[in-house]
Amino acid sequence: MARSRYINKMFLLILFTMLxxxxxxxxxxxxxxxxxxxxxxxxxxxxxxQFRVESSRARVIVFRLTKNNDDLMAKPLNIFFNGQYHAxxxxxxxxxxxxxxPGKKKLSVSIDALPNGKNPQSxxxxxxxxxxQAGEIYFYQVATDSNGKVFAxxxxxxxxxxxxxxxxxxxxxxxxVAKDEACPxxxxxxxxxxxxxxxxxxxxxxxxxxxxxxxELSEQIxxxxxxxxxxIVKGYADPVGSDAENKxxxxxxxxxxxxxxxxxxxxxxxxxxxxxxxxxLLVTDCDKYSNVADITSCxxxxxxxxxxxxxxxxxxxxxxxxx
Numbered sequence: 001m002a003r004s005r006y007i008n009k010m011f012l013l014i015l016f017t018m019l020x021x022x023x024x025x026x027x028x029x030x031x032x033x034x035x036x037x038x039x040x041x042x043x044x045x046x047x048x049x050q051f052r053v054e055s056s057r058a059r060v061i062v063f064r065l066t067k068n069n070d071d072l073m074a075k076p077l078n079i080f081f082n083g084q085y086h087a088x089x090x091x092x093x094x095x096x097x098x099x100x101x102p103g104k105k106k107l108s109v110s111i112d113a114l115p116n117g118k119n120p121q122s123x124x125x126x127x128x129x130x131x132x133q134a135g136e137i138y139f140y141q142v143a144t145d146s147n148g149k150v151f152a153x154x155x156x157x158x159x160x161x162x163x164x165x166x167x168x169x170x171x172x173x174x175x176x177v178a179k180d181e182a183c184p185x186x187x188x189x190x191x192x193x194x195x196x197x198x199x200x201x202x203x204x205x206x207x208x209x210x211x212x213x214x215x216e217l218s219e220q221i222x223x224x225x226x227x228x229x230x231x232i233v234k235g236y237a238d239p240v241g242s243d244a245e246n247k248x249x250x251x252x253x254x255x256x257x258x259x260x261x262x263x264x265x266x267x268x269x270x271x272x273x274x275x276x277x278x279x280x281l282l283v284t285d286c287d288k289y290s291n292v293a294d295i296t297s298c299x300x301x302x303x304x305x306x307x308x309x310x311x312x313x314x315x316x317x318x319x320x321x322x323x
Contacts, residue, residue, distance in 0.1 A: 043093070043168035050097050050169060051137060051161060056183045058102055058132035062087065062140045063094035063164055077142050077150065080108045082280060085176040088112075089142065093170035097137075101183035103306075104282055105129045109142050109152050125150045126284045134183065139164070184232075184308035185225075188217060192253065192303040201252035203260075211260055218264035221309060228311035231266065233258040233273040236280065236306070238299035243277060251275025257305050278302070 053059050062079050076088035079095065082105055087095040109125040125142075132138060139160035143151045195210045203211075221228070235254030237246035254273035262268050286298035 044171040046094070046165060046167065046169055050094075050164075052097075053135050053137050054099055056101075056134050056185075057099040058134060059137040060098045060100060060129070060132070060140065061094055061137065061160070061164070062089060062098075062142060063160070063167060064089045064091050064142050065163070065167070066091040075112050075144070075148075077144065078110050078112070079142070080110075081177045082106050083108075084178060087170065087173050087175060089170060092167060094164050094167050096169055096171060096175065098175060098177060099179070100132060100177075102132050102134045103184075103187050103189075104131055106280060106282075106284065107140070109150050111144055111148055111150055123148045123150055125152045127152060128282050128284070130154065182310060185311055185313055186309045188307040188309070190257075190305050190307070191300065192305060193300060195257065195305060196253060199249070201249055201256060203256060206256070214257065214260040215264040217307070218261050218266050222265060223314075225309070225311045225313055228267070228270050228309065230310045231258075231261065231271045232308040232310075233261070233271065234276050234306045234308065235273070236276050236302060236304050237278050238286075238302040239278040239281065240295065240299060247275050247277040249275075250277050253305055257307070261307070 050061070051059075060081075064077055066073070073091050076090055078088050079086040081098065081100070086098060089095060105128070107127045107129055109127075111123045123144075129138070137157060139155045139157060141153050141155050141160075145151070190213075193207075194213070195206060197205050197207055200206075221231075233254045235250035235252070235257070237250045239246070251273070252275070254275055258271050258273040262271055282301040282304075283298060286295050289295045289298055
């Protein structure tokens with residue numbers, strides 16, 4: 001009975017995917033294989049909905065085109081956002097558009113095991129998105145050469161849309177990227193070097209002018225919003241040191257900044273803080289340096305505090321509920 005229910009659920013899931021994206025499934029023979037395996041391919045023709053943008057989110061589309069003499073056409077390129085699986089792209093396909101909150105995201109691309117069973121370092125690309133803006137759409141092209149080296153680049157919107165109007169959506173993989181329930185109205189990102197002395201996290205360890213800058217920011221937020229639902233202060237550390245140490249440092253820095261915002265006039269009821277440790281790194285290749293000073297400098301963008309504001313801004317077209 002359990003197996004029967006599982007099969008029924010899988011059937012309904014596949015049927016739902018086909019109906020949702022107008023997909024058509026067909027079987028094709030893999031002529032390169034000695035036993036002519038039957039491979040199922042599920043595609044969806046692009047529609048205007050694929051390129052639709054949202055007022056509170058950015059939209060990212062990853063695509064892969066066919067190259068001449070591509071010996072690795074049968075190898076999918078696996079796409080991850082912030083470490084979460086999004087898609088496995090075959091040539092001449094685009095991924096289902098991914099709506100994400102504004103800001104920078106970690107993005108990585110890797111190829112499945114090469115014929116020799118090994119993946120060189122060049123088979124993986126780790127990247128950081130530009131500062132994604134709400135209401136905008138972004139296109140990321142991925143490719144590989146015959147040696148398994150992965151390439152990736154951001155492509156101009158007009159150029160990408162012209163090409164992708166004729167490229168099918170690969171709809172048979174399901175993105176595991178967490179869908180945010182609500183996106184911040186605004187994110188203020190402050191490098192830790194502008195707030196704290198190195199390795200410090202308390203008020204006494206703040207650099208000259210930091211408390212004044214946070215007071216000015218509090219005043220700016222108060223003047224810019226008709227209503228504020230919540231403010232989340234997030235501390236981030238670099239990957240140097242232990243996970244526990246980085247988690248502790250990021251938590252303490254976030255808490256100190258949150259307290260300064262409260263002291264500067266923002267309501268205590270709406271402010272909370274979180275320590276994110278070394279998650280969501282903006283720079284991921286600092287291990288290429290051997291000198292401590294170079295590593296520290298490279299990691300500077302990773303050491304930061306982000307202040308997420310959720311509310312109704314003064315310039316918003318949203319209606320403020322006064323009841």
